Amino acid sequence: MRIRPQGKQPRQAEKQPSHSRLAGARPQETDCANAQLDAVAATQALTQGGDSAYDSGVKIDAEASALRAYAIGGSPPRREGPEKVRGQALYVDDLPADFYGTGEVELVHGVTVRSPVARGRLRAIGFLPGVPWDEIVVVTAADIPGQNHIALLENDQPCLVSGLINHAEEPLLILGHPDRVIAERARTLVRLEIDPLPPQLDLDDSLRRGTKPDAGPNDVIWGKDNVFKTFTIEKGDVAAAWAGVDVIVEGDYETGAQEQLYIEPQGMLARVRPDGSVEVFGSLQCPYYVHAALMAVFNLPADKVRIVQTETGGGFGGKEEYPSMIAAHTALLARKAGRPAKIVYDRLEDMVATTKRHPSRTHIKTGWRHDGTLVVQDIDFRLDGGAYMTLSPVVLSRGGLHAAGPYACDHVRVRARAAATNMPPHGAFRGFGAPQSVFAIERHMDEAAAKLGMSEIALRKKNLVRDGQTLSTGQVLRERVDMRALLDRALALSGYEAKRARYDEENRRAAQGQGGMHAQRRRGIGVATFMHGAGFTGSGERYLASKVTVDCDATGQVHVRASSTEIGQGTNTIFTQIAAEILGLPPDAITVVRPDTSQVPNSGPTVASRTVMVVGGLVARACQQLKTRLVEAGQGMRLAAAGYRPQQFRAAVQAYLAQHGTLSVTTEYEPPPDVQWDDKAYRGDAYATYAWAAYVAEVEVDLVTYETRVLDFVAVQEVGKVVHPILAAGQIEGGVAQGVGFALYEKVAWREGRMANGQMTNYIMPTSADVPPIRVEFIEVENPRLRGPGGAKGIGELPLDGTAPAILNAVAQATGLRLNQIPLLPEDLLAAYARAGLENG
Amino acid sequence: MRAYLPEYEAVSARTLVEALTLLAQGAGGLDGPAQPPGRRWQPIAGGTDLMVLFSAGKLPAGRYLDIWGIEELRGITVAPSHIDLGALSTFTQVRQHPLLACEFSSLTQAAIESGAIAIQNRGTLGGNIANASPAADSPPALLCYDAELELVSLRGARWVPYAEFHTGYKQMQRASDELIVRIRLPRLSAVERERQVHYYRKVGTRKAQAISKVCFAGSFVRDGERLSRVRIALGSVAPIPLRCPRTEAVLEGAVPTSAVIAAAQEVLGSEIAPIDDIRSTQDYRRTVAQNLLFDFLAQAALH
Known part of the structure; x- marks a missing residue:
């Protein structure tokens, strides 16, 4: 697939700046110029910052100004911002043992000994010489006073392995010593005797083997059929609908695991009081999840367990369920050591051992009339849940409920399954199943448009759902929805239609060798239209109360x-x-x-x-x-x-x-009386309300290196009342950046079920240099039905859903390839060219 | 931090003689017997790579000789026939040097694209060479510019062409009692400089803060339609930073027609020896190396 020289070398082409440095280019000067521009920008930003309503108001009338800035719709400074900026905020690893008044001055540092194999039976544990083992506290499953499980949906996940190992990096024992360095050394001197068992590392393989008639003990690794959850959404009559279609479109779509990569790794500080009550301080999203988990592990009543959130350096879902695990370990260590204990993961451990976004595979078959009317959708959505259930059923729910997209369609079937494998458990990550299924449907829409010979915009406009119409669960949209207006705004802001046409022409000419300096560049622009349900799925909020x-x-x-x-x-x-x-x-x-x-x-x-x-x-x-x-x-x-x-x-x-x-x-919480959901039939109001969005990505693909660069990004959304415009825009920008990583950079290198690239040098998240300018626009719609404060809806997860498909749709235009798998790294793009059998030039 | 601190010993040398004496003792060069490898002093300069290994618990236990404070190893000096860079020249010093930017722009570019600003303030050219990573960013540029290294021990000083320095994966022509003290870049004549074309392109895993998947440095002096003094060197495609004399030979003295470029791409494909690893694939590295050769010659043709 390498580029071959064309008949003649271009000599008279236009000179354009390129990524490489050629004769005469003086990086020094360029840098000086950039440095000056940066300095100007920084000064402007500072000036603008100082001009905020809050700051300038202080000079006039502090009270009135503060009231104004802190009104809903203002953008006051973050309350904890000054401490964070000054480095005064205390994260869990900053806390001394006596921070919460325990009087203890020395604590025990814990490390976790983990399984090197994906599946096996732990037979024995040996301790090699090299550290003073008599000073080291060793916690095993036998030290658990209550239940050896992490309480969540299903109590299937042990706190510490007591026999069967179900995934690599599964915690086996905790070692503690007052000297962190010695504890770390001890970890390397534990000898594990494990009888390995054959693992199941592929989700479809697991689904197949779990249901085959002669399934044996190595086929069924969880429950009776390796299925954590399955459900089917049915609307209309899918079987009969195919008779009325003119065109059928089918495709397979795949997304990979993604690491949350919060800045602060997971960490906990714990102590056990003389009365046996347990207190845990740490980095977490959900104090009451940890509370419930520790009640079970310690067999304690609610008032004997106290969980305190310390300053938390990001979560993105990664600190939704996993903190229960590390909190239990830390508290068990504190109990056995008889003094406060702390466990803080380093980046490597955090990356290899904690949860990631569920990998997914989706098969979509749709039926259309020639005029672009979407008649029928049949979607098969599968998630790899990893070795234990954790939150997989709920992630599957959200994924399945978003799988049909924001389109009006009379006949829909979504079959959703979450499979058990011997991978480390996958878990919550911003978007929670929706980025996976939205990627599939939004790529599919572009493929359908191509097959129907329609523009991808016209096809979407024809089928986008309107208020009064129903979603796949039969939910009637009673709020005001105007997806077409959002799409039009995104198209206008990005200059979509003109660019789409221009890039088609330029790419065609470049392929014929007429591109001069740009003979090896292809450009594309792509769109995604999508929604994200706000709040818990189905009856979740009702149960939570x-x-x-x-x-x-x-x-x-x-x-x-x-x-x-x-x-x-x-x-x-x-x-x-x-x-x-x-x-x-x-x-x-x-x-x-x-x-x-x-x-x-x-x-x-x-x-x-x-x-x-x-x-x-x-x-x-x-x-x-x-x-x-x-x-x-x-x-x-x-x-x-x-x-x-x-x-x-x-x-x-x-x-x-x-x-x-x-x-x-x-x-x-009082459930709105008109929100009705049937958990068994998957019918009704899946979410109380939705955020709606249209995103546009513009990319350039370099056929010398197969690198894709996102040049521009437009994010237009309707999220109800925007309570804090700066924070809201930050949520969108951050989500888009994470979506760029999901689409083009972040790939877990799995080796026999273990993450082999658990460092930020080798697990590639985009830096600011890789993220395009992101233009964020909120469109507020009068929506008297909304119940959030001032009419606010949810926003945090939305940007993860549409970013990757918009980018891949753009790459598809640039390359003319069918690209239905993310992350799409340059190596993958090269392989795709090889598969397509296309020659460059 | 996963390293076990008690297993490490470190001293700081303030002078070159002090450092060379310690290295010589370890190597048995002074009256005493040679020490086993684990007891010999390993030089550490900026530490930007070794400290990463240390933190991950992967730095071999042993004795480390900090040479950061040796002033004799600093400074960039310009002579009519060459530029000398002290081995402790940092990437920041390299990227800020105006004459390097004019005459050795690929080296400047390598310094710009290495790590973060903090790494550039601390990482040294000598360390980048002695660390001997095949993925290092500066070696392909140094190879293109016919760099020479001065190695010094208590036994004396010697010059080694950089193209001969690396002998195998992490193997090099540095005896355990030697330090790299200087890197010399010979300057071309003013006439040749006018006609010299430089090309440097690092293909990393992202735009910044990345390790190379392929790194390509090329240069030649235009001689009418023909290419002369052709130099091609790559990183991350072999066990060592690799100069490619066979590919150069195809192009040397030739007019870069399509047929010549295609022949050079073919030879380059067999001259490099890329592998699959955690960062990329053999296929990708070979294809992109060949594409970069094309890009080098095609873009150069436009100037």
């Missing part, structure tokens, strides 16, 4: 108590905005309480793009009720519903407290 408490202390300070964690996305700031707006108070009067299960009620996990919409809604309602209570308490408090100053509020609170003792309001 989240609670939020807002109370006031004697100084009049307002405390917002929720288990929603600040993980870099802005929870503290947004809850402050919501409370400040409703209570009419400056931000300083509001404290968002650090999530601590002894201090905050269970408002559910910090996942599923639910924090603003669901929990924020509870905060809003609690603040409203608190205010009403003060107003209605009346006598002499001079607190008017219309407006008051903070001092008046404080006086009113103090008067109330003097009379009633406490001022506290707890609100609980």
Whole structure:
């Protein structure tokens, strides 16, 4: 597939800057020029920063300005931002043993001994000389006082292996020593005797072998058939619908595992109090998940387990379920050692041992009329869940519910299966199944357009769902939906139609050797239209019954108590905005309480793009009720519903407290009466509401190196009311960057079920140099039905869904190849050219 | 940090003599017996590669001689016939040197594309050579410019052509008591410089902060329609940074017609020996190396 010289060397071509340096090019000068530009940009940014409404307002009237900046729709500074910027924020590895007042000065550092094989039976453990073993605390499954499992959907995952090993890197034992270096050394001196068993490392292989009639013990590795969950969505009559179609389109689509790559690796600090109660402090998204897991491992009642979130350097779903595991290990070590214990993973351990995005395979068969009407969709969606169930059924649900895309179609079948394999368990990752199935359907739409001889835009416009129409589950869209307007805006911002035509022409000419300097460059532009359901799937929110408490202390300070964690996305700031707006108070009067299960009620996990919409809604309602209570308490408090100053509020609170003792309001999630979901039939309102989006990516493929560069990106979305425009844009930009990685860079090198590239030098996430300019636009639609604060919907996961398919659709235009597998690395693109049997030039 | 600290010993030398004396003791060059390999002093300069291994627990235990503070190994000096770079010249110093940017622009480019700014402040040219990674970014440029290395021990000094320095994977012509002290780049005449074409392209796993999958440096002096002084060197396609004399020979003195370029691509394909590894594939490396040769000659033709 290498480039061959064409008949004549181009001599008179236009001179264009290129990535390589040729004679006369002086990198030095170029750099100086760039450095100056950078300095100017930095100065401008600083100036603009200093000009924010909040900063300049302080000079005029601090109080009024703060109120304005902290209103919903303002963009106040992050509440915890200054500490983070100054390096004062304490992450778990910064905490000394006595940080929470234990009085202990020395703690035990733990390390985890893990399985080197994907499947086998642990026969014996030996300890080789080289460290003082008598000083080392060794924790095995036998040291677990309660249940040896990590409680979640199904209690199938052991906390520590006691016999059968089901995946590589599975934790076998914990070693602890006050000297981290010795603990680390001890880890290399453990000798494991393992009888290896044949592992199952492929999801389809596992599904096949799990259901074959003569399945043996090496075929069935989980349950009765290796299936964690399966369900089918049925709408209309798929079998009969094929009779009425003119064109059938079929394709297979595949996505890979992806590592969350939060900046701060997983870590926990634990102690066991004299009364046997357990306390854990650490980096996590969902305090009450960890709480439930430790209650089971220690066989303790709820009030004897306390979980506190420390400053958390990112999660992306990676700190949704895994923290329960490391918290249990750390607490078991603390219990056995009789003093506080800490386990903090290094990057290598974090990457090889913790969860990743579920790899997926999707087969799509669709039927169309000649005019582009989508008649029928038959979709088979499979996920590799890894060795234990973790959250796979829920990930599968979200993936399956997004698999048919935002299209109106009368006949739909989605068959979804999550398979057990002997891979490390896959888990939650921003998007939660949807990026996988959206990739498939959005690539499929472009392939269908090509087969129908229609433009991919016209085909989408013809079939995009409108309000009043139904999604695959029969959910009637009662909110206002205008996907066509979003698509039009994205097309206009990106200059899509003109570029699409121009690139077709340029690519054709370049292939004929008329490109001059650019003979080896191909360009493309691609689109994806998609949606993301906000909040928990189906009846999830109903079961969770989240609670939020807002109370006031004697100084009049307002405390917002929720288990929603600040993980870099802005929870503290947004809850402050919501409370400040409703209570009419400056931000300083509001404290968002650090999530601590002894201090905050269970408002559910910090996942599923639910924090603003669901929990924020509870905060809003609690603040409203608190205010009403003060107003209605009346006598002499001079607190008017219309407006008051903070001092008046404080006086009113103090008067109330003097009379009633406490001022506290707890609100609980109330399922909207018109949201109905049937868990068994997969029918009804899958999500209370959806965010809608149209993304456009522009790429250049270099046929010298097969590298794809994303040149430009446009992200247009409707997410209801945008509570904090800067944080919201940051969510979109970060999600798109992660989507660029998902599409083009991030590939786990699996070797017999182990991750072989668990370092950031070899697992390639894009840097700022690889991420294009991202133009983010929010379109707000009047939607009186929305219940989030001010009408806000979910936003966090949305950008992961559409980025990869928009990019691959662009690469498909650039190369003319069928590219239905991500990540698409340069090596994969070269192989695709080889498969297609195409010669360059 | 996975290294076991008690297994390491480190000293800092302040002068070249001090460093060479310690190296000589280990090698048995001074009265005492030669030490077993684990007891010999290993030089460490910027540490940008060794400290990564150390942190991962993969740096062999033993004795490390910190040479970072030896002033005699610093400085870039310009003579009419050559430029000398002290072995401790950092990538930052290389990338900021104006004359290097004019006459040895591929080396400047290599320095720009190596690691992050922090790595460039700390990583040294001598260390990049002695670390002997086939994927290092500066060796292909040095090979293109006929670099020579000065090696010094208490036994004396000697010059080695860089093209002969690497002898096998992580094997090189440096005795255990020797230090690389200087890298010399011979300068072309003003007339030749006018007609010299440089090409450097690092194909990494991403745009920055990446290790090379293929790294290509090429240069020639234009002689009318013909190519002269053709130099082609690659990284990440063989156990050592590889100069490609057979490919050069196809092009030397030739007019780069399509047939000549195709013949050179063919020879290059057999002259390199890429492998499959965690970063790329053999197929990709060979194809891209051949494409880069084409790109080098095609783009050069436009200038």
